[in-house]
Amino acid sequence: xxxxxxxxxxxxxxxxxxxxxxxxxxxxxxxxxxxxxxxxxxxxxxxxxxxxxxxxxxxxxxxxxxxxxxxxxxxxxxxxxxxxxxxxxxxxxxxxxxxxxxxxxxxxxxxxxxxxxxxxxxxxxxxxxxxxxxxxxxxxxxxxxxxxxxxxxxxxxxxxxxxxxxxxxxxxxxxxxxxxxxxxxxxxxxxxxxxxxxxxxxxxxxxxxxxxxxxxxxxxxxxxxxxxxxxxxxxxxxxxxxxxxxxxxxxxxxxxxxxx
Amino acid sequence: xxxxxxxxxxxxxxxxxxxxxxxxxxxxxxxxxxxxxxxxxxxxxxxxxxxxxxxxxxxxxxxxxxxxxxxxxxxxxxxxxxxxxxxxxxxxxxxxxxxxxxxxxxxxxxxxxxxxxxxxxxxxxxxxxxxxxxxxxxxxxxxxxxxxxxxxxxxxxxxxxxxxxxxxxxxxxxxxxxxxxxxxxxxxxxxxxxxxxxxxxxxxxxxxxxxxxxxxxxxxxxxxxxxxxxxxxxxxxxxxxxxxxxxxxxxxxxxxxxxxxxxxxxxxxxxxxxxxxxxxxxxxxxxxxxxxxxxxxxxxxxxxxxxxxxxxxxxxxxxxxxxxxxxxxxxxxxxxxxxxxxxxxxxxxxxxxxxxxxxxxxxxxxxxxxxxxxxxxxxxxxxxxxxxxxxxxxxxxxxxx
Numbered sequence: 001x002x003x004x005x006x007x008x009x010x011x012x013x014x015x016x017x018x019x020x021x022x023x024x025x026x027x028x029x030x031x032x033x034x035x036x037x038x039x040x041x042x043x044x045x046x047x048x049x050x051x052x053x054x055x056x057x058x059x060x061x062x063x064x065x066x067x068x069x070x071x072x073x074x075x076x077x078x079x080x081x082x083x084x085x086x087x088x089x090x091x092x093x094x095x096x097x098x099x100x101x102x103x104x105x106x107x108x109x110x111x112x113x114x115x116x117x118x119x120x121x122x123x124x125x126x127x128x129x130x131x132x133x134x135x136x137x138x139x140x141x142x143x144x145x146x147x148x149x150x151x152x153x154x155x156x157x158x159x160x161x162x163x164x165x166x167x168x169x170x171x172x173x174x175x176x177x178x179x180x181x182x183x184x185x186x187x188x189x190x191x192x193x194x195x196x197x198x199x200x201x202x203x204x205x206x207x208x209x210x211x212x213x214x215x216x217x218x219x220x221x222x223x224x225x226x227x228x229x230x231x232x233x234x235x236x237x238x239x240x241x242x243x244x245x246x247x248x249x250x251x252x253x254x255x256x257x258x259x260x
Numbered sequence: 261x262x263x264x265x266x267x268x269x270x271x272x273x274x275x276x277x278x279x280x281x282x283x284x285x286x287x288x289x290x291x292x293x294x295x296x297x298x299x300x301x302x303x304x305x306x307x308x309x310x311x312x313x314x315x316x317x318x319x320x321x322x323x324x325x326x327x328x329x330x331x332x333x334x335x336x337x338x339x340x341x342x343x344x345x346x347x348x349x350x351x352x353x354x355x356x357x358x359x360x361x362x363x364x365x366x367x368x369x370x371x372x373x374x375x376x377x378x379x380x381x382x383x384x385x386x387x388x389x390x391x392x393x394x395x396x397x398x399x400x401x402x403x404x405x406x407x408x409x410x411x412x413x414x415x416x417x418x419x420x421x422x423x424x425x426x427x428x429x430x431x432x433x434x435x436x437x438x439x440x441x442x443x444x445x446x447x448x449x450x451x452x453x454x455x456x457x458x459x460x461x462x463x464x465x466x467x468x469x470x471x472x473x474x475x476x477x478x479x480x481x482x483x484x485x486x487x488x489x490x491x492x493x494x495x496x497x498x499x500x501x502x503x504x505x506x507x508x509x510x511x512x513x514x515x516x517x518x519x520x521x522x523x524x525x526x527x528x529x530x531x532x533x534x535x536x537x538x539x540x541x542x543x544x545x546x547x548x549x550x551x552x553x554x555x556x557x558x559x560x561x562x563x564x565x566x567x568x569x570x571x572x573x574x575x576x577x578x579x580x581x582x583x584x585x586x587x588x589x590x591x592x593x594x595x596x597x598x599x600x601x602x603x604x605x606x607x608x609x610x611x612x613x614x615x616x617x618x619x620x621x622x623x624x625x626x627x628x629x630x631x632x633x634x635x636x637x638x639x640x641x642x643x644x645x646x647x648x649x650x651x652x653x654x655x656x657x658x659x660x661x
Binding site: 175176178216218 | 536
């Protein structure tokens, strides 16, 4: 199939660690193929050369944490045909959303010598709270094969093969022995969105929930089981409060254990 | 046709039983390798006993046993000594080999003239010899035969693996706390559709396998190994072990009126109660040796010149599984649990003529929160009972308290 003009790709950064956009550079051999199929038009982390918008695909990394970024995301939306958010920051607020459970002004006073120069929002929020998002790719960081799959699906006009079910399905297909049942190790896998390929259980660790809540999660039932395995309330709060702390299902669950 | 191909009756071949001394067990593996089989057998991997390619008896879970209950599995040392098969089934079943979790079905390539051609999958499938197949698992394989090898629909990928597979069964002598094969009539004794069946006898300075022959293939192996015929007393020792195992299986699933029970309870409030506990994580379906549901997905290369169709294990607990023209039909957790148990125990009978459960207990052990299929059936019966009989004043008071 020959395409007359190559679709233009842009990569945008908001509050984040850059790990997700690095996944694109991490594609290595596939990156050449991607560069052959798309024009990488705006990607400051990879190149200073900028091709003007509008862009066919925008990959947006990071969460909204400042008044400036809350404005900038609207500009990004205006120049983007398809806007895809990548990673836990962009889809759930990221680890920096831990501020959402506390008073951010207190942090600023404690951390900065001259707090008057800091202009920040009280909450770190996902991109979809600000603009319409066409597709969300989960993970901290995202899985590079899922990123390639989304780009591939876009180029070929098909639905991406990205499943919203639990990590458990990935474990079982890979033949990984369940760490919770066989070892009594607390694991977030049963409430966590698949996509990483069950990395932690494959090393006999419980899932940390990097991909956030799966479809129809039931963390209350999981927490009940964890308590039977000996976990304390404060540890339950911490377990749900990591990269996806501000996703609705994990936020509610952590708050329910904070109150009790 | 199915019966002829894959389900030979054991009594047709030989009533004689033979003795394979435990010290000579490796000879059986060697004979199978010489015949070109890949031997798959139990082995300890990541704290569980699972089926893997095993070439040497030293890789078997020697001297190990398992403890199982709802939501918990532990491998322990067997106080008896260096036994080979004193445990039950682990998280994997033989379906992993007969019906792989993910496989390519075919590919298509563009010709460049606007058309495309299909490339059939050339599968190089090993000839499997499964060693240590339990009675419940033989039943599960027979159930999957009905699914994948029906008169109407034949799955070539399954057939390729299944028709060459040699089955060396093992009678259960150490049932676990989640076993309920006796309720389904599937175990613990192996009855048919095996090539060879072994019973491991251990103790009083004796360690041997009593060998039953189920097929000509099995008979020729026994002949090649030159196994001696068993004495009556040796047969009785083996029988006593299986009888004792049967006595120790205490979990029950009452199958009377089971289909009707589930069909009567499609609107039971009980499903909402299960949904509070159910994680819809799909572990039960993935470990079930009869669950066969899969999804098919198409992948492409970036240029869009090659497409591949892949099939992978799916689950009725996934929302997408019931996606039909624009929306999923089983959104609620309650409807998904109800679908699974009702299919397994009731509509499976209408569809395939048998109950879809073999009583292996895997779904009970490997449910992270320990939901027990037998308990849920019991709960449904209890609810019906309490609805039929007016509640006593005492119970009413309790409910209001």
